[in-house]
Amino acid sequence: MPPCAGRASASPQEGPLMRLDGVLFFPVTPFGQDGGLAEPVLARHVAAGVAAGAGGVFAACGTGEFNALDPAEYTRVVSTAVTATAGRVPVFAGAGGPLPTARALARAAASQGADGLLLMPPYLVTGPTSGLIRYVRDIASVTDLPVIVYQRGTARFTPSAVATLAADVPQVIGFKDGLGDFDLLQRIILTVRQATSEPFTFFNGLPTAELTVPAYRGLGVTLYSSAVFAFAPEIALAFHKAVTGGDEVLVQRLLTGFYLPLVQLRDLAPGYAVSLVKAGVRMRGLEVGGVRAPLVDPDREHLDKLEEILNTGLSLTGP
Numbered sequence: 001m002p003p004c005a006g007r008a009s010a011s012p013q014e015g016p017l018m019r020l021d022g023v024l025f026f027p028v029t030p031f032g033q034d035g036g037l038a039e040p041v042l043a044r045h046v047a048a049g050v051a052a053g054a055g056g057v058f059a060a061c062g063t064g065e066f067n068a069l070d071p072a073e074y075t076r077v078v079s080t081a082v083t084a085t086a087g088r089v090p091v092f093a094g095a096g097g098p099l100p101t102a103r104a105l106a107r108a109a110a111s112q113g114a115d116g117l118l119l120m121p122p123y124l125v126t127g128p129t130s131g132l133i134r135y136v137r138d139i140a141s142v143t144d145l146p147v148i149v150y151q152r153g154t155a156r157f158t159p160s161a162v163a164t165l166a167a168d169v170p171q172v173i174g175f176k177d178g179l180g181d182f183d184l185l186q187r188i189i190l191t192v193r194q195a196t197s198e199p200f201t202f203f204n205g206l207p208t209a210e211l212t213v214p215a216y217r218g219l220g221v222t223l224y225s226s227a228v229f230a231f232a233p234e235i236a237l238a239f240h241k242a243v244t245g246g247d248e249v250l251v252q253r254l255l256t257g258f259y260l261p262l263v264q265l266r267d268l269a270p271g272y273a274v275s276l277v278k279a280g281v282r283m284r285g286l287e288v289g290g291v292r293a294p295l296v297d298p299d300r301e302h303l304d305k306l307e308e309i310l311n312t313g314l315s316l317t318g319p
Helices: 039-052 071-085 099-111 129-140 159-168 182-195 209-217 233-245 248-266 272-283 300-316
Strands: 056-059 091-095 116-119 147-151 172-177 201-204 223-226
Touching (some): 071 099, 091 099, 099 116, 116 129, 129 159, 159 172, 182 201, 233 248, 233 300, 272 300
Parallel strands (some): 201 223
16 A cells, blocks of 8 residues: 555545635546557646645546546556645545446545545436435445535435434545535535534535535535636636635635636537637647547537637636
8 A cells, every 4th residue: 555545534524525615627538649648747736736825635536538548557547646635635536327336436546545425426317316326335435535526417416415424434534515406505505504514515516516516505515626726726726816815706706707608619519518628728738638438528619619718718717
């Protein structure tokens, strides 16, 4: 086991989750010209993001094309991210999909020194609430790693289900919402707070999350994913500083001038929430390759539009 393995040995509520703060970094997974994993590029990408001020690294998750990695690549991605981060901030690794695969990935993440897991939805099938609870329990049981449950796609939880997990499964220490159903999320938050006095953290996990940060903050949800940080940390950090410091003028300028046009471009093709981010990283000078099928890389017209949006965003953050 690597020297950094076991950093999450404290109780889950007192461990890495308590250290998560600020802008959460979801690095892309670089591929070389031969299509294989480019570990040195990933190491530079992660190290640069941490040096820029990321509050946590989430490796091999949605932006990192979790869906397109084989088990060996996944293990190497997590290992590289842990090494490049060097304990400066927590490293969470994606896990999910078919139950045996999710359990194997959870063990692999633990063996490589990850601080926690972001539990992605199960593969394809939609189970009843009792099945979702069992799915989370089964994966959480194979390691001591803290688990953040991700509500999205085939994983839609009831308030009582999240409360059960929060109260009965010590490893489950957070809930990331990727649905944007604010009525449901408010009921989940209230039910969890009634069910347990242990620290439990909620996250905004919508694509291009900054666009909805003001709305989530109204529910008391302050932590969020930032795919933009992967290619424009200056913009992501300026937005975070503005939204937490009460600079409503800059918040609205960035939302209107950068995030809204980016979301409009993102919605032109399925999968652009990942493809545009990877294109943006290449645009900033790091050759991370293209995306793997079934995603597609942006066409020339959309790349030109992305560059225009990026330049506008950078101009809004300072001289």
